[in-house]
Amino acid sequence: MGARKTWNLEQVDPWRWKIRRHGAMKTDGLVYATEEMLRAIQEEQALEQVSNVACLPGIVGYSMAMPDIHWGYGFPIGGVAAFSVEEGVVSPGGVGYDINCGVRLMTSHLTLKELGGERIKDLVSALFTNIPSGVGSSRKDMKLKDAELDRVLEQGAAWAVAKGYGDPSDLEKIEEGGCIPWADPSKVSAKARERGRSQLGTLGSGNHFVEVGVVEEVYDPGVAEVFGLHPGGITVFVHTGSRGLGHQVCDDYIRILLKSASKYGIHLPDKQLCCAPVESREGRDYLGAMGAAANFAFANRQMITHWVRETFEQFFGTSAERLGLRLLYDVCHNMAKIEEHTVEGRLRKLCVHRKGATRAFAAGHPAVPPVYRAVGQPVLIPGDMGRYSYVLVGTDRAMAETFGSTCHGAGRVLSRHQAIKSARGRSIAKELEQRGVFVTAAGKATLSEEMPEAYKDVSDVVAVVQGAGISRPVARLKPLGVMKG
């Protein structure tokens, strides 16, 4: 990656830092972080990636980085960048390998009392039995035929609901209603289809998880009430994406778009930023395939939600309705979407890339479900498995400044390799149990890779987006039991 650069960062306020436009940059970079966080970020060369993104044609506003920024393929993880639809580009590196990786949260009528003692262990074990997880996990009983897979890729979560996974009322509580309408299954390669065919309804590995938790603290009682969050209430997080299908789509289109730079005369400071004009054939094809992979991920989370409900029904011997297991919301954190935003007083059509960043639309926005429109979009921020997670809400400031975007999680501080090294000779499961969190994982190295110290303290990340005003805390959740992939 070359010699480490000394960054000329200009502090705007305690939460914002500007990278002044230099070299081939077409706009400034804007990093949301505290001074302390910035030191760690600089060592990772993620800031060079923020500058590189600012060099791409048609960028509108700043090349931004959220406080959970770290190094990624081409674009940093935690990156937000918007491009003009007419003159700008779309880039697979700006979305990431796990297309529509995202999080959903369920609330319930259950309280801590009903999960006391050893019960949480049995519940997590039951989830582990009912939801396929781990690297290469598949469902042998469901190898989708091509026509059926096409419907998944076109309809997303609605396909799953039509098949009996969950309730039609779930759909209104998913970003985009759980369906990217411009998805084009015909742009998804045979190889990607083959990988996805038996993986629908599986969790995957790494930081993907199902987590049973409890509402520990409410910061905004009014909004929490609207979201159905009450202190002591049991919640369930589902974090997963588009599995091998989305990975293959990304791989396929990186290969295709690597040829677009010379064809369209785009200067790339880094080949990993390969991209094509939004309105070119290659650009439209990628968006179509990406939308299809996103719909696969929506269907995936919907199916897993159904099995979570079934597991709770078996475990507590009563219906999911009586348990009140209702979907609060489902957010995407690896996506590029065509959205309209007001820029310098003018309404513009933009291709907004959020890679490891969450949409955080404010109250009143038509894309916020009617039930939440008066308060704003729920923003789901999982932390590491030992500490806590947050629910935030979108703000007007986010609309004005970040194209309605905020952070997506804690962000790594140790690489997977470093984490494994530092976990050697320890039992991460035992350490977590001492902190009151029961964990189980499909992969042998997963618990080491995912141990709490491998991540920033998510409360520090949330403090930055709160301080900057681009989202507002509603509640903090504590994990009780986690099933990892």
Place this chain on the structure above:
DNA sequence: ATGTGC
């Protein structure tokens, strides 16, 4: 993230 790296 990933049928996980050359």
